[in-house]
Amino acid sequence: MSNLLLLLILLPVAAGAICYFVRSSAVRTLTVVATAAILTLASLGLLGQGTFEPVTVGSFLGISSDLLLTVLDFALLGVIYYYGVKNKSLLIQGFTLAQAVLLAWFEIVVLDHGTVPALVGDQLSLIMVLIVSIIGSLICIFAIPYMKEHEDHLKLKKSRQPRFFLFMLLFLGAMNGLVLSNNLLWMFFFFEVTSLCSFQLIGHDGTAIAKHNAVRALWMNAVGGLAFVLGIIFVYSQMNTVDLSVVLANGPQGALMLTGLGFLCVAGFVKAAQVPFQSWLLGAMIAPTPVSALLHSSTMVKAGVYMVLRFAPGYVDTFLSTGIAICGAFTFVACAALCIGQSNGKKILAYSTVSNLGLIICCAGINTPLAITAAVMLIIFHAISKSLLFLCVGTIEQAIGSRDIEDMRGLYAKFPRTAMITLIGILTMLLPPFGVLMAKWMAIEAASSNIYVIIMLAMGSALTVVYWARWGGSLMASREADAPAEEQATLIRMPLVALCGGAVVLSVAAPWIYNSMLAPMFQAPPFTVSLGSLDAATGSFGVVPLFIVLGLGVVYAAKAASGFRKAKVMPPYAGGANVVGDNDGAYVGPMNGTVPFTASNMYLGELFAEGKLTPVFNALAGALIVLMLGGAL
Amino acid sequence: MDTLILVIIGLVAGPVIGGLVAGLDRRVTAWFQSRQGPPIMQAFYDVAKLLGKEKMVVNQWQVLCAWVYLIAAAVSVALFFAQGDLLLIFFVQAIGAVFLVMGAMAAKSPYSQVGAQRELMQILAYEPVLILVFVGFYLTTGSFSIEAVWQLDQPLLAKMPLLYLALGYALTIKLRKSPFDFSTSHHGHQELVKGVLTEYSGPYLALVEIAHWYETVLVLGLCALFWTTNVAWMAVLLIGTYMLEILVDNTMARMTWRWMLKRVWLLGMGMSVVNLIWLYAG
Numbered sequence: 075m076s077n078l079l080l081l082l083i084l085l086p087v088a089a090g091a092i093c094y095f096v097r098s099s100a101v102r103t104l105t106v107v108a109t110a111a112i113l114t115l116a117s118l119g120l121l122g123q124g125t126f127e128p129v130t131v132g133s134f135l136g137i138s139s140d141l142l143l144t145v146l147d148f149a150l151l152g153v154i155y156y157y158g159v160k161n162k163s164l165l166i167q168g169f170t171l172a173q174a175v176l177l178a179w180f181e182i183v184v185l186d187h188g189t190v191p192a193l194v195g196d197q198l199s200l201i202m203v204l205i206v207s208i209i210g211s212l213i214c215i216f217a218i219p220y221m222k223e224h225e226d227h228l229k230l231k232k233s234r235q236p237r238f239f240l241f242m243l244l245f246l247g248a249m250n251g252l253v254l255s256n257n258l259l260w261m262f263f264f265f266e267v268t269s270l271c272s273f274q275l276i277g278h279d280g281t282a283i284a285k286h287n288a289v290r291a292l293w294m295n296a297v298g299g300l301a302f303v304l305g306i307i308f309v310y311s312q313m314n315t316v317d318l319s320v321v322l323a324n325g326p327q328g329a330l331m332l333t334g335l336g337f338l339c340v341a342g343f344v345k346a347a348q349v350p351f352q353s354w355l356l357g358a359m360i361a362p363t364p365v366s367a368l369l370h371s372s373t374m375v376k377a378g379v380y381m382v383l384r385f386a387p388g389y390v391d392t393f394l395s396t397g398i399a400i401c402g403a404f405t406f407v408a409c410a411a412l413c414i415g416q417s418n419g420k421k422i423l424a425y426s427t428v429s430n431l432g433l434i435i436c437c438a439g440i441n442t443p444l445a446i447t448a449a450v451m452l453i454i455f456h457a458i459s460k461s462l463l464f465l466c467v468g469t470i471e472q473a474i475g476s477r478d479i480e481d482m483r484g485l486y487a488k489f490p491r492t493a494m495i496t497l498i499g500i501l502t503m504l505l506p507p508f509g510v511l512m513a514k515w516m517a518i519e520a521a522s523s524n525i526y527v528i529i530m531l532a533m534g535s536a537l538t539v540v541y542w543a544r545w546g547g548s549l550m551a552s553r554e555a556d557a558p559a560e561e562q563a564t565l566i567r568m569p570l571v572a573l574c575g576g577a578v579v580l581s582v583a584a585p586w587i588y589n590s591m592l593a594p595m596f597q598a599p600p601f602t603v604s605l606g607s608l609d610a611a612t613g614s615f616g617v618v619p620l621f622i623v624l625g626l627g628v629v630y631a632a633k634a635a636s637g638f639r640k641a642k643v644m645p646p647y648a649g650g651a652n653v654v655g656d657n658d659g660a661y662v663g664p665m666n667g668t669v670p671f672t673a674s675n676m677y678l679g680e681l682f683a684e685g686k687l688t689p690v691f692n693a694l695a696g697a698l699i700v701l702m703l704g705g706a707l
Numbered sequence: 708m709d710t711l712i713l714v715i716i717g718l719v720a721g722p723v724i725g726g727l728v729a730g731l732d733r734r735v736t737a738w739f740q741s742r743q744g745p746p747i748m749q750a751f752y753d754v755a756k757l758l759g760k761e762k763m764v765v766n767q768w769q770v771l772c773a774w775v776y777l778i779a780a781a782v783s784v785a786l787f788f789a790q791g792d793l794l795l796i797f798f799v800q801a802i803g804a805v806f807l808v809m810g811a812m813a814a815k816s817p818y819s820q821v822g823a824q825r826e827l828m829q830i831l832a833y834e835p836v837l838i839l840v841f842v843g844f845y846l847t848t849g850s851f852s853i854e855a856v857w858q859l860d861q862p863l864l865a866k867m868p869l870l871y872l873a874l875g876y877a878l879t880i881k882l883r884k885s886p887f888d889f890s891t892s893h894h895g896h897q898e899l900v901k902g903v904l905t906e907y908s909g910p911y912l913a914l915v916e917i918a919h920w921y922e923t924v925l926v927l928g929l930c931a932l933f934w935t936t937n938v939a940w941m942a943v944l945l946i947g948t949y950m951l952e953i954l955v956d957n958t959m960a961r962m963t964w965r966w967m968l969k970r971v972w973l974l975g976m977g978m979s980v981v982n983l984i985w986l987y988a989g
Binding site for chain 2: 506519525528536539543612613614616623628635636644645671673
C-alpha cells in the first residue's frame, strides 16, 4: 500500500527531475509517456485496493518524515519569499513572511509533536487521485507535441521545455500528495507546492505580461496560504490535533474549530479562484494551453474545491455551511454573467470553470448527501470535459492562430476532426444526458430548500446555455466534398480522443460510478440505481434509458445529415441577391460589388461588460465571505 | 407497462393535439381580426405539403439539428407522459432549443444568425422562470416528479398563483407569440424570412414545425398540472390560458430583446420569488 502511495507522489517528482536534468527531447518524451502510463496504472491499482485508514509514513535515512516535511516547508516558503524579492513584490514577501512567522511559532511553541498519520485514502481521495493521475497525464502527453510547436513559433534559442515538464510533473505529484494528506501540515506543504508550480508555469513564457500575471497568482495564493496557516492554528486550538480524520470525525465542535475551517475554506476559495479571487486564474490564461488545461481540470483549482469538500463533515448544519453555499452560488451566477461578455475562447473556458467551481462549492455548503454527490460528480465530469475543451482550444489556436470564438466560425470546413471533438466537448458541458448536466440537475434538486441559492442557480443555469450554445453553433459550417482530410499528430489526437470518449463513456457509466464510488460515502445514500436510472425521493434521472433513446435519435439524425448531398445544396438566403455560383452567403451589394458574409455573436456589452461588473461582483463576494466567516466566529 | 402505454400515447397524441391547437389558434386569431381564417386542419395540410417538397439545405448541420430538435421535443413529451422528473423534462427540452439555435447559426445567412442570437435571448429569459416554477412544485409536493402532483387534494393553482402567471411569461416566449416573438419575426420587406427558421425549408421545416407542436403540448401540459384535481377545471384553465395567449399575441406589438429580458427577469422572476417565499414560509 505504502509503496503505491509513494509512487503516486514521488514518481512525478523524480520524472520531473529527469526531464529537467537530461536535456534530450527523446528522453523527455519517453519519460513523460512512461510516467503517464505508470501513474495511470498506479491510480487504478490504488482504486483496486480500495479505501484505507490513515497510515503513518516512516522515516527517510533516520529522519522522521514529519521533521523532513517541516524542513521542506520552510525551505519552500524561503523559495517563495525569494521570488517575492526577485519580482519586487511586497505582497508576496509580506504574506509569505507572515506565514513563516506564524508557522514557526505554531511548530515551535504550540504544537505537541506526537505521531499523526500522514496519509489517508477515502472515496473522495481515491477519486481525486484518479482525476489527477489520468487526466493530468493525458494533458502532459498532449503538451509534448504542443510545446515543440509552441517553441518553434517563439523561435527560442534555448529550449525551456525541461523546466516546463519539471513543473508540470511536479504539479501532479503535489496534487496526489495534497488529496491523500491526513496531516494538515502535510496538506499545507503540498498546497504551497501547487502555488509555486502554478507560478512557474504561468510565467513560463517569460514575457512581461506573463511575469506580471504569475506574480499576481503567487501573491493571491499566498493569501490563501496565510488563511491556511490561520486555519490550522484555530483548528488546533480547539481540537489539539492536526489529524484531519480526528478533527472531522465528530462533526462541528465549537466556534474556534469552525473559524479554523472557515479560514481553510477561504484558502480553498483562493485556490479555486472564487470571486473576488478570480483574477489570478483569468491572468493564468497567458500561459501555454496545456498549463491552462492542467490548472483548470485536474490540479490547482480542483485542490481548492477538494479542500472545501473535504472539510464539509466538519461544518455540516452550521451557519458557515450556509455561508459557503451562498458564496459558491454567487460565484456560479456572477462568472456565468461575466462569461456572456467574452469572445476569447480561453476566457470563456476560464469563467465557466470558475462558475462550475462555484457550483461545486455551493453543493459542499448545502452539505446533504445529495449535494455532496452532485459536487463529486461535477468534479469528475467537469475535469474531463474542461481539459478536453482546453486542449481543443490549444489545437485550434495552433491551427488558425487565434483563440477568439469569432475566428472559429465555420471551423468544421477546414478542421472537421477538431471541430467535432470541440463540439462534443461543449455538448458534454451543457446538455443531458451527459455527466456535467446530470450533476447540475442533482445540484438544483439539492439546492431547492434554500431560496437564495436556488434563485442564483436558476439564473446561472440560463446564462450558461447562452455562451455554450453560441460557441457550438459557430463551429458548424459547410464542407466541400473534396476538401482534404485534417491531419493531427498522434500525441495530439490520442489525448483528445481519449478525453472525448471518456466524457461520453463515463457519462453513460454514471450510475455505476455512483454505486461503486460515491454511495459508500454515505450512511443514507441519496439514490438507488435501477435499470441504469438514478432514483431519489425527489426525482429521477434515467441516465442509461436517455442515452439509449437520445443516442439512437442522434445516430439516426447523423445518418440523415450525412446524406445531405442527395438534397439540393443551396446558398443561404441573402435578400434575393446572392452572388451567382457562390455558396458562402456573399450577396450583391451597392455598385454591383460583392459583399462577403459576416456575422458576430451578441455579447450583451451593455449588460454584461467585464469591466463594469467585476468591481461590483468583487465587492459583493468580499462581503459574503466576511459574512460567512463572521457567522462562524 | 402502464408507463410504456402512456409514453406511446404522448408520442402519438403530442403532434395531433399540437397541430389542432395551431389550427384553432389561427381560427381564433382570424375571428379576432374579423376574417374567416383557414380550416382547423390547415396546420396539418401545411406540414404535409412541406414534407412533400424537394429537399433543399444549406448544409448538413441543418438536417442534423432539425432532427435532433424533433427528437428532443418528442422525448421530453414522452417523459412528461411517463410522469418523469420535471427538471429532467426541462433539460431534455433544452437539447432541442439549443440544437435549433446551433442549426440556425450553421448557415451563413444574416437573418438566421440574428434569429439565432435572439432565440438565445429568449432562452435566457424563460429558463430561470421555468426552473423557479419547478422549485415551486418541489416545495408544494416534496418532489420534482409529476407523479407527486397527482396525489394532491387541492389544485396547485391555489398555492402557486403567481408562479402560474410567471409561467405565462415563459409560455408566451416558448410559443413565440407577441410581444416575445422576435426570434422568428418576419423581416420588414420579405414575408418569407423568419429569423431563426430562415434557412430551414421543405421537409426540414416540417420537422421543426412538428417539434414545435410537441413543445406546445409540453407547455400546455405544465399548465394543466396546476389543476389536477378536476378534469373540467383543468380544461377551463387551459382554454382560458390559451385564449389569453392569443389575445395578448394579437393586441401587443413585437418588442425588443432588451425589453423582454428586463421585463421577464424583473416581473416574471419577481413574482416567482414572492410566491416561493410564501411556500418557504408555509
